[in-house]
Amino acid sequence: MCKVAVIGYGVVGSGTVELFMKNRESISKKVGKECDIKYILDLRDFPDSPFADKMIKDFNIILNDAEVEVVAEVVGGTTFAYDYTKKLLEHGKSVVTSNKALVAEKGAELLKIAREHNCNYLFEASVGGGIPIIRPLNKCLAGNEILQISGILNGTTNFILTKMIKEQMSFDDALKMAQKLGYAEADPTADVEGEDACRKICILGSLAYGKHIYPEMVHCSGITKITLDDVEYAANAGYVIKLIGSVKKLDDGRVSAIVCPRLVPKSNLLASVDDVYNAISVTGDGVGDVMFYGQGAGKLPTASAVVGDIIDCLKHHHRVLALTWEDCDDKNFVAPYKDMDVSMYVRIKAENAEALKSSISEMFGKLMYIERSGRTENELAFITPNMKEADIDANLTILSHSAEIASKIRIY
Amino acid sequence: MCKVAVIGYGVVGSGTVELFMKNRESISKKVGKECDIKYILDLRDFPDSPFADKMIKDFNIILNDAEVEVVAEVVGGTTFAYDYTKKLLEHGKSVVTSNKALVAEKGAELLKIAREHNCNYLFEASVGGGIPIIRPLNKCLAGNEILQISGILNGTTNFILTKMIKEQMSFDDALKMAQKLGYAEADPTADVEGEDACRKICILGSLAYGKHIYPEMVHCSGITKITLDDVEYAANAGYVIKLIGSVKKLDDGRVSAIVCPRLVPKSNLLASVDDVYNAISVTGDGVGDVMFYGQGAGKLPTASAVVGDIIDCLKHHHRVLALTWEDCDDKNFVAPYKDMDVSMYVRIKAENAEALKSSISEMFGKLMYIERSGRTENELAFITPNMKEADIDANLTILSHSAEIASKIRIY
Structure with a gap:
């Protein structure tokens, strides 16, 4: 028997329980063993829930129950969730989550703890809700x-x-x-x-x-x-x-x-x-x-990804799935965005903006002006050529002496 | 050291070798061990290939080399490919393939042999070329x-x-x-x-x-x-x-x-x-x-899926990945398509087809006629309501006495 616990009975948590229990038979077949949810942890009371008998309020019951192999952390946030996840992984229990804030802030640390304790930290649900992306990126590609x-x-x-x-x-x-x-x-x-x-x-x-x-x-x-x-x-x-x-x-x-x-x-x-x-x-x-x-969100779509990860963890109990990355000590790993080349849509406002066209063309070289119905001579919109963003900004700073830069949006 | 063999040096085979060798360093890192292609089997000569030293013509060299853990079968067809795949799996070597014909015809049998010999038969490349679909379907969903x-x-x-x-x-x-x-x-x-x-x-x-x-x-x-x-x-x-x-x-x-x-x-x-x-x-x-x-096709996109499967097999050597299905002894597992409900686009030709409108409406009930520029009165196009396909066909058989059924195409 494989036992699972769910921490947090909000939107994603209740969806996870609902989907897991609905498809429990086929999930057990896929895992190769009977699977069940043993605990649902939430500080609130849900007396009318069909799963009221699984509800608990004490995290330590999960932590100390050797039968629980996998825990879904769907409580969100980076305080309790961080503390719970760390302790669970240190106890060798795999954790799956939809908690993008926690993965984005503490991913490297939690993945390291998981590796060290021979268990898994999976987070397919943290990006794109139910859309498969983490595993395809890590495995198929x-x-x-x-x-x-x-x-x-x-x-x-x-x-x-x-x-x-x-x-x-x-x-x-x-x-x-x-x-x-x-x-x-x-x-x-x-x-x-x-x-x-x-x-x-x-x-x-x-x-x-x-x-x-x-x-x-x-x-x-x-x-x-x-x-x-x-x-x-x-x-x-x-x-x-x-x-x-x-x-x-x-x-x-x-x-x-x-x-x-x-x-x-x-x-x-x-x-x-x-x-x-x-x-x-x-x-x-x-x-x-x-x-x-x-x-990319919603109760059951997100639950779909959480349950998929639960199944994977149950199938690979105490085998690390090699989904990981290292911490980053290089503060310059992400290059300054102003150094990148980009093409920019710009909308400016000025009395007689039309008259600025020649100086704009001089700044940017070949550029494309855009029309719209009802445009007055006090507004101009154009798309710059592809160039370093810092250089576009330098030009716009000069332009801002004679016009209001109402919008600038990068081109894809 | 993890050794791989590639059978077939055609479009997909040469792409597989190219991509694997290009990214060999990062692949080895992902697998956790140094990885290399040891053999490329093809009956043709490629004296100018940078991999000429890996080329062989005798399948048994691969079969009997205990060092080869994974083989990419990218030769296609269902004759040699079937024979090779079966023997390799029986020898406990995992096989990955882009060969949709073989998987569609012999999948159940080959998957069973793989299970029995504690190895894997993976085929991400057989559907959608490089698009991740097999693993997401099997795992994420x-x-x-x-x-x-x-x-x-x-x-x-x-x-x-x-x-x-x-x-x-x-x-x-x-x-x-x-x-x-x-x-x-x-x-x-x-x-x-x-x-x-x-x-x-x-x-x-x-x-x-x-x-x-x-x-x-x-x-x-x-x-x-x-x-x-x-x-x-x-x-x-x-x-x-x-x-x-x-x-x-x-x-x-x-x-x-x-x-x-x-x-x-x-x-x-x-x-x-x-x-x-x-x-x-x-x-x-x-x-x-x-x-x-x-x-969905092409040299490197398909190779991307083949190499992804190679990596997965190398990481799970002698551990079965639970990607499988059973043989089907139920001839009625696929329901007859004529029993399904469908809406159909129909184009008919007849002298004065317009005059048939009232009898067509009588047959199908509420339906939608479509216009086009230059349509003559000798042509009609319409979309039927959603109904059993056999009933649509029965109506069209009657209609065929007074008109030619020029096209019928199902609505999505």
Whole structure:
């Protein structure tokens, strides 16, 4: 008999229990032994739950029960979750999690503890919800050098942007709708400012490049400043605006990593990824481009990934699965984003902005102006050629003496 | 030291050697031991190859070399490949392959031999080239009951259809172009008649449902009869025509499995999968819909999957990876496709076809007629309501007394 414990009976926790119990028979067959959930730890009471007999409030019961081989940490956060996970791994119990904050902040340390105690720390659910990405990246694409990973990693912001693009809803109205539908939290900061996507790109980058990329190493900007004007200009130039997290290998051994809104060409499949869906594109030196698509959050989709990891741990009890990376002591492992080459969409406002065209062209060389219906002579929008971001900024600083830089958004 | 042999130095074989040797250092790191290719078996001579010193012509050298742990069978076909694979597995050597014909025809038998001899038979490369699909389906989605798998599984036909849809090229011209570009073989039958896609859906269905689905159990029709007229009508109704392989769980424990062209709504992401790209959509009871996208064929993409499997085998030498299914003795496991409910696009020709509208409406109830520029009164195109395919056919048989049934294509 294989025994599992679940820590946290919130959205993901209850989904994990529901899916596991529903498919318990086929799961047991896959593991090769009868499997069951023995404990559900939550400080709240759930007297009406069909699993009330499994509910406990004392973490030590799980920690000290030798029968429990695998624990799903789905409580979230980096305080209790960190303490619990560390202790469980030190006791040789494998831990699986959807906790992206914890993996992004403490992954290297927890993976090291797991290795040292001959157990596993798996986190397929931490990126892309139910979308298989961690294991494919680590296993299926193991023969490749990973050149780049980029994607739409946050469903809340993608829902908001989709509403702005397809229904000309303002950012504020789209956010309110997302909150009403349960897609955004009361405090939406972590989503709309890009922090959630940043944690995910840190996890993917750490796995692909073998060194822990910490969130504070990654430049991150969100979607709160995107306006319907930008959406319209983008559309007229053949683009849609998406919040993109990306990490890329540089020739000198460093990586670039950044989270920001980008103008994605409509011909790119990522441009067709709408609503709360996520998609992650991986480029390898052998495989070329592959893309993984699905629901990046939600109760059962996320539970699907958690349960998949539980099964893998049960099948490999006390055999380390070699999903790991080292800590990063090189503060310069992530290159400064301003050193990277990029092409930039810029919208400026000025009295008679049209008159600035010649000096703008002189700054940037060949550039593309974009039109929109109702544009006045006091507004200009253009796309710069590909050049070092610091040089674009230097030009825009000069330009800011004669115009307001209303928007700048990187091109994908 | 971990030693690998490659059987077959054609497109995939040479790609496998190239990618493995290029990334040998990182592969060795992932495996945890120095890895190398010891032999390349091919009956042809390659005196100018940088790997000429590894070339051999005698299979028994590989079979009897205890140092060889893993063999990549990339020779194709079901004769030599079958014989070699069987013998290697019986000798406890793991085999990885891109050979979809062999897996689709002999998978259950070879997987059983592998289990019995404590080694692995892996075939990530047999479906979708480099796209990770076998392992995600088997591992990441293991917590799900798989409700349905469907996708664009053949790059050649997708290229041809893309040319027909986007450039109004005829089937014959598009096929010629595909041949010229190396995307289609001189004898394109296996691709254009859907046989290749059929093998792939058999492999996916066998894995998802645990019983071997043989190609002869699956109804299969290709794209040779698709005309530009159909492409135009489909477009006007909001669809594109794609060759889709699909397998679905039925409530009674059986499955439905079919390969055929379908009208895919433009809003579905599969409709945006163009050229030689493949995409596979999987629906699970937990995860909902996930999609995997990438290059479904080609030298290095396919090699990427082969090398990924080699690494997995080397890491799990003499530990069975539980990727398996049983033989199928139930001839009725795949339900007759004519018993399934489907909605059908139909194009008919008759003198004054318009006059048949009232009797067609009587047959099918509520149905949708489609227009196109230049349609004469001698042609009609319509989409039937969702109903049992046998009933649609019975109606069309009656209709065939007064009109020619020029096309019928299922709706996705």
